[in-house]
Amino acid sequence: xxxxxxxxxxDLARAGRALSQVSLDxxxxxxxxxxxxxxxxxxxxHDLTAEQKQSLRHALEEYxxxxxxxxxxxxxxxxxxxxxxxxxxxxxxxxxxxxxxxxEDDI
Numbered sequence: 001x002x003x004x005x006x007x008x009x010x011d012l013a014r015a016g017r018a019l020s021q022v023s024l025d026x027x028x029x030x031x032x033x034x035x036x037x038x039x040x041x042x043x044x045x046h047d048l049t050a051e052q053k054q055s056l057r058h059a060l061e062e063y064x065x066x067x068x069x070x071x072x073x074x075x076x077x078x079x080x081x082x083x084x085x086x087x088x089x090x091x092x093x094x095x096x097x098x099x100x101x102x103x104e105d106d107i
Contacts, residue, residue: 007078008057012067014042016080020063030059 008016017027024035031038033052040046041056048056057067060080068079 007067008053008060009078010042010044012078012080013038013056013060016060016063016065016067017042019080019082020060020065022060022063027056027059030062031055 017024024038027033027038028035031052033048033056037046037048038056041048061067064083066081066083068081070078
């Protein structure tokens with residue numbers, strides 16, 4: 001569903017940034033959108049273009065935010081959650097740091 005892919009509201013942006021614990025400055029660096037504009041969008045005082053919304057959503061997804069679709073039958077709206085819980089993140093970090101240098105023939 002194409003409309004869901006670009007859906008990001010002020011509430012979802014604010015919640016996603018809180019979940020990922022990313023600063024406005026880091027999000028600005030990743031998206032190229034001015035920090036004041038992002039802050040105004042999160043507060044519902046300004047709207048972003050479709051391209052800016054897509055860039056913001058993509059950046060938040062890269063920071064580990066998963067966007068949830070609405071479920072009209074269950075009466076649940078759109079939402080966000082972390083892709084990985086802290087325990088999984090720690091295990092992934094340990095796994096990435098294990099072993100020696102990678103070689104071309106490693107599987």
